[in-house]
Amino acid sequence: MKILIVEDEPKTGSYLRQGLGEAGYVVDLVDNGFDGLHQAESGEYDLVVLDVMLPGLDGWQVLQGLRRGHPHLAVLFLTARDQVEDRVKGLELGADDYLVKPFAFAELLARVRTLLRRGRAPSEPSxxxxxxxxxxxxxxxxxxxxxxxxxxxxxxxxxxxxxxxxxxxxxxxxxxxxxxxxxxxxxxxxxxxxxxxxxxxxxxxxxxxxxxxxxxxxxxxxxxx
Amino acid sequence: MKILIVEDEPKTGSYLRQGLGEAGYVVDLVDNGFDGLHQAESGEYDLVVLDVMLPGLDGWQVLQGLRRGHPHLAVLFLTARDQVEDRVKGLELGADDYLVKPFAFAELLARVRTLLRRGRAPSEPSxxxxxxxxxxxxxxxxxxxxxxxxxxxxxxxxxxxxxxxxxxxxxxxxxxxxxxxxxxxxxxxxxxxxxxxxxxxxxxxxxxxxxxxxxxxxxxxxxxx
DNA sequence: CCTCGACAATCAAAATCTTCATCGTCTCTC
DNA sequence: GAGAGACGATGAAGATTTTGATTGTCGAGG
The missing domain is CATH 1.10.10.10 (Winged helix-like DNA-binding domain superfamily/Winged helix DNA-binding domain)
Structure with missing residues (x-):
């Protein structure tokens, strides 16, 4: 199973990479929207973990671009504490799940597993x-x-x-x-x-x-x- | 793997039984020191989970009695929040590990597994x-x-x-x-x-x-x- | 050497959580 | 149906944690 992480903050990025790596996934990490979109479009990933706040293209733009060519690729996006509207927007744009920072790693892992198991998740009632x-x-x-x-x-x-x-x-x-x-x-x-x-x-x-x-x-x- | 729980408080007892049962262990439950000691001496258990506060014989008396005939049986004992001296006393009397109430079930399970895996635990440096x-x-x-x-x-x-x-x-x-x-x-x-x-x-x-x-x-x- | 920007330290207020003691109410027993 | 005892509700103090703003400090670049 291959995961792409799009996250510009270096600490968070490497933490995610390490954690998911140790959990047995193959992980690539890019730190901006352009590369994120480009890589994701290669079609080699099963899941994309996408930060909303990104330099260059932001998370939604990446998501939008992605959904055009790859309607079925699973996307889990990360949003900041108070940017509540983001989550709604994210799901509307076709993300499969979201997580609010700060979150426990166990939480992330659980969602990643769920998404990978059942492919694109039928989002639970909100x-x-x-x-x-x-x-x-x-x-x-x-x-x-x-x-x-x-x-x-x-x-x-x-x-x-x-x-x-x-x-x-x-x-x-x-x-x-x-x-x-x-x-x-x-x-x-x-x-x-x-x-x-x-x-x-x-x-x-x-x-x-x-x-x-x-x-x-x-x-x-x-x-x- | 067979575990004996000695715990008088019904809620705690049944919770423990259920939890450990679901975790795949065979569990017996008694609610007082006399039965606890008696059962434990039967030699059919791999681990005893022992509450300190018990009617009849208290936890230490059980522990002491037990150590005479069964020096190698693993014992995990449960102590209340503030009875700090209990823990020391417990370990001195030969318990292998202790847990302070309230505790998370995950915590208990982890210790149970450790004890069962390596038999009587070389208590870590304290x-x-x-x-x-x-x-x-x-x-x-x-x-x-x-x-x-x-x-x-x-x-x-x-x-x-x-x-x-x-x-x-x-x-x-x-x-x-x-x-x-x-x-x-x-x-x-x-x-x-x-x-x-x-x-x-x-x-x-x-x-x-x-x-x-x-x-x-x-x-x-x-x-x- | 100075200045600027990033990073940390500090402080105080506000929010939250826990504890504890007391009071009320239900239920069981006689 | 009265009384006792268990169980739950309540209120408020106290402790802890979190937040946010401000101040201080280090290091790189000019």
């Missing part, structure tokens, strides 16, 4: 809903009854977990392990506190209440019957 | 040093010139990283990925700030300075020539 609550995964943006709601990192992680497993009762231990990456603790109530904070933001001023407590079991998010 | 700086990994305790120094979680993680790779220049990106589990970010100076905080605690009031800045490259911890 909005989760429950009643009038909406979570736009792309923009990391949450609204309820049309009202924008700001969440912190943990709150967002927690909400996403709830929504992805809507209707399931999630034990505290499961929540702890997903959101905090730690399990098996008895003497802490971080989960409770986090749920409370989340409730204050998404459930307090609205109806119906979505997050319910199941005594002795955990919490569920669902629209009450 | 103190790291550089000049008059000492880090006791078991107690998570840091001293410089004999003076106790309190570190936060991140500070400790950072220091441990530095010490484990003493003399190596660590690029910011590497530090970010190890301590924060995130890479590839340019527009943040968390690493710088963290290094500063650490320096304030371990380097500011002492000689020689251990953490050095290598311009354009990163940071090193070493005793200056």
């Amino acid at each position: 909005v989760l809903r429950a009643a009038d609550l909406e979570v736009d995964l792309l923009r990391r943006r949450v609204t309820r009854a049309g009202q924008r709601i700001e969440l912190t990192a943990k709150e967002y992680a927690l909400l996403e977990l709830f929504l992805r497993r809507r209707g399931e009762v999630l034990p505290r231990s499961l929540i702890a392990s997903s959101v905090w990456d730690m399990n098996f603790d008895s003497d802490t109530n971080v989960v409770d506190v986090a749920v409370r904070r989340l409730r204050l933001k998404i459930d307090n001023d609205f109806e119906p209440r979505l997050i319910q407590t199941v005594r002795g079991m955990g919490y569920v998010l669902d629209v009450p019957a | 103190v790291l040093r550089a000049a008059d700086l000492e880090v006791d990994l078991l107690r998570r305790r840091v001293t410089r010139a004999g003076q106790r120094i309190e570190l936060t979680a991140k500070e400790y993680a950072l220091l441990e990283l530095f010490l484990r790779r003493r003399g190596e220049v660590l690029p910011r990106s590497l530090i970010a990925s190890s301590v924060w589990d995130m890479n590839f970010d340019s527009d943040t100076n968390v690493v710088d700030v963290a290094v500063r905080r650490l320096r304030l605690k371990i380097d500011n009031d002492f000689e020689p300075r251990l953490i050095q800045t290598v311009r354009g490259m990163g940071y090193v911890l070493d005793v200056p020539a």
Whole structure:
């Protein structure tokens, strides 16, 4: 499997090359849009990892150029923290997946694997809903009854977990392990506190209440019957 | 490979059983010291995961009893957050490794694998040093010139990283990925700030300075020539 | 030798997370 | 249905972390 990395920042570039190399892929690295497009068009790659911010041609121009001749080449693009619109634009232009800097390498590797396994990914649905609550995964943006709601990192992680497993009762231990990456603790109530904070933001001023407590079991998010 | 879990807290116990089961081990679970010791003595297990806090016989008593007849059975014991002395005591009594609650399941699995692979683990050195700086990994305790120094979680993680790779220049990106589990970010100076905080605690009031800045490259911890 | 630009250090404010103690409420038992 | 005990909710303090702006410093090029 051969991967092309288009990334101008040297540190990031070499990190990616090394990491993916060690993961067993053949990796080429170029540091600008022109070379990126040119190389990618050679047809020898299975996947392109594309930074958006590039000197010369930027990421979208490369993507656009590429899609003309190679509609099926998998493209994973990297976007900066706040350039949220970028992601949307990127996907519209035909990228297959995106990743927001900073990200963990494990995350990147997981996506690369997915893309290579199933070829161009049918992008997963980008909005989760429950009643009038909406979570736009792309923009990391949450609204309820049309009202924008700001969440912190943990709150967002927690909400996403709830929504992805809507209707399931999630034990505290499961929540702890997903959101905090730690399990098996008895003497802490971080989960409770986090749920409370989340409730204050998404459930307090609205109806119906979505997050319910199941005594002795955990919490569920669902629209009450 | 067969594992015995001795854990009285039901949630933790079943979580462990399920997790290790899914990882491909045969698992038995008991919830008290008496049964734990009795079962373990049967000789059919390759590893015992032992909680310290137990009704009836506590973890150490089990361990002690066990070591009499089965000096080579691998034992991994679980200790609560602050009961630091427990760990020392545990290792002295012949446990092979320990884990502090709360911990990530991945962590547990890693240790279980290590123990099963190489049998009873030659416990790794438990103190790291550089000049008059000492880090006791078991107690998570840091001293410089004999003076106790309190570190936060991140500070400790950072220091441990530095010490484990003493003399190596660590690029910011590497530090970010190890301590924060995130890479590839340019527009943040968390690493710088963290290094500063650490320096304030371990380097500011002492000689020689251990953490050095290598311009354009990163940071090193070493005793200056 | 001086200046400029890149890189680091520093500082303080703001955001976030964790802990802890207390209070309320549910459930089981008698 | 009253009481006890477990479980969850709540509030607020405290600690930690992150962010952003500012200041300082090194090194290359003129």
